[in-house]
Amino acid sequence: MSRPDPFPCTDAEFAKTFLDPMVVDAIIRLAKFGNLVVDINRTAVSVEVESDLSSPRKEDTLRQFLTDAETIIEKAAQETRKAEK
Secondary structure, eight states: OOOOOSSOOSOHHHHHHHOOHHHHHHHHHHHTTSSOEEEEETTEEEEEOSSOOOSGGGHHHHHHHHHHHHHHHHHHHHHHHHHHO
């Protein structure tokens, strides 16, 4: 039984330009939260983990998740804008 691909992508060229070292590092850090799914298409970005980060004791963890997710979302937006030109 194999695990689902955490980064499904149907556009190989987009994936190649998107997966720069900064994004790869963010994905690796996010994968530590468990069951990471990053779903990107040309109109939407979704970054999900199956961890409860709502506890006040997990404030720092939530902050790290949001920072890393923002890195991925910003890069996806940047690459989408480039592709639209």
